[in-house]
Amino acid sequence: MEIDSYIDLYRGGLLNNVIPFWAQHSPDVRYGGYFTCLDSHGNVFDTDKFVWLQCRQVWCFSMLYNKVEQKQEWLDTALLGAGFLEKYGRDQNGDWYFSLSREGAPLTQSYNIFSDCFASMAFGQLYKATQNPEHARISVDTFHRILSRKENPKGIYDKNFPGTRPLKGFALPMILCNLVLEIEHLLLPELVESTIQNGINAILHEFYRPEFGLILENITPDGHFSDSFEGRLINPGHAIEAMWFLMDLAERSNNKELAQQATNITLDILEFGWDKKYGGIYYFLDVKGLPPQQLEWDQKLWWVHIETLISLLKGYLHTGDERCWAWFEKVHEYTWTHFADQQNPEWFGYLNRQGEVLLPLKGGKWKGCFHVPRGLYQCWKTLEAIREKKSSEIQFS
Template identity: 60%
Template structure:
């Protein structure tokens, strides 16, 4: 049996002593507002462009810490610094991050001038949870209103997330992606306090159906990344694509919804799918979970398919630990141990704090950056926070 008490201390210390101090020291832009997140291994800035979804993620993370970390060894000064930094990021997003009608850009320059149009729906979804979580922290009704209104825009765009920036030719092979219904499973619970009950429950049921009954394919025993509009498999590069990390992450979202709805059978099913995804995606030669796979074993268009990414593994830690916590499934616990051993021996930087994001297939560091266009103050601290809290709860259970 694992020593849950010792593991809880390990995850807590990594979060509070090494990861968050890295972002607090290097990320906050005190000159122009918002956050600098293109950071090298030692925290030095290698680019000053600001990606809006990363801004939203950092606002959310700082607000979440403020709202949930209440321990004697975390000072009120530290919590106040988290909140001040969250407000700084939110004000930058509020004034610079969108076009005035809450259409959130994808990228800005350091001063906040738009660089890339609001084509990416995830700029919106992370703004939703950022302002929603900060509204909880501050009681600021303006933040709550921004969250609600942006969520309405997200829901209005589900049939065509990229809008007029969609590159597909008219009448071309029409596909829909797993990423949006997946993230909406999480977003809906994040802003539960801002939504009417009936609306929330209808949204949740729609998301569960899409994830568990549409994108999960019983004939494969796996979740696919893309389907045709009429929910069929497509024998194309996009249609054959699998992303084990996405599927595994989605399962802890589903477990949370199963708790919220008191549906233990949904949690059990999510556990079994997560285990199947981990077994399918695990690199049996070098360890770690592949980034992308093809369900027919054909060559992939993603040249990074065999890399080992930080978020895939930290999300797997959350999912497997949550699965064990909620069901007692020992397969989940064994997977948590396997991935824990891989993560702590490959991704952690003992010298500078934060984690590496990109390893090659053999598990060697491929890029030394700690933050960039795709990696920021989100997956690592969120995962450490979740695992710390679950491990503490497990440690407190009677033997």
């Protein structure tokens, strides 16, 4: 497929398929916020509202308004979610709940700091559209609260016995590398730089293990390998997603060495995580090849594949490594054949190892208006950048 055809596919998939699906079926015009539990046709099958998905959708429609076109209906959709979150989303400490009832009553405590991460991201992006100082204040206050909790993010809700096998997870330093760029316009420059450097250091010098050539999901507090279920866990999608975050940081500082390192790690993880029998990328693996504890380890998930497409395209853009383009075409073919619904809008989320649809939902407790639209946007814009770069190379060759 020619690059122009890829651009048309990703742009059209975003603007003519995925976003109209969420814009039509998701808004709760009665109580505010969004329905995310939607079947293959967009029918609501559960009305609980998961705060991190509410935040992600606020971010998504704000981002489209800011970066694609200033459509009033996109901003109105973002404000519908933001108003609901402002009213019901936080506890008395300012921490964001995990889930709410349709009407906004708390259902699940603020045990998960990722609600906070996406709240900060959402209100930071929304502020760019509205210039409402309250949106900026919520974003910044939440970010500082995240930093204050990062050493013990679950707090009283941590189920592990203290002191026996303490571990620190990859997800938070990974997300902070992306979040700090999202709200850079609201933060002091020195805080931005320290957060970036701490994130890069954690990813490349703690969680990345040269002896395996892979990124671990959990390590000991002093940065060592833990030979346990949790310590041996590899989440290929998480690790590859983090690599395009690093590539964006590399682009920001014109750090070609960092871009190359992130590209090489992407390719190594993908080679390790690719199912050579059925195709697609495994959800979880054990770094030693032992049986993982997660029973869903061999499922194929939507977000893993769309995030991989982003990293491969950005790797190709920044390094010109032809392996990235070859892998992109391979992952693209699998993704669009298996996840994109050929009869109805949006994508399926969950496949079995053989690539068959496990659940016909388009949204639920974990899947919302985020990875697919963000991925389509990122791929669209990165493909355009690749086309422009190639055009310039031809012009000046």
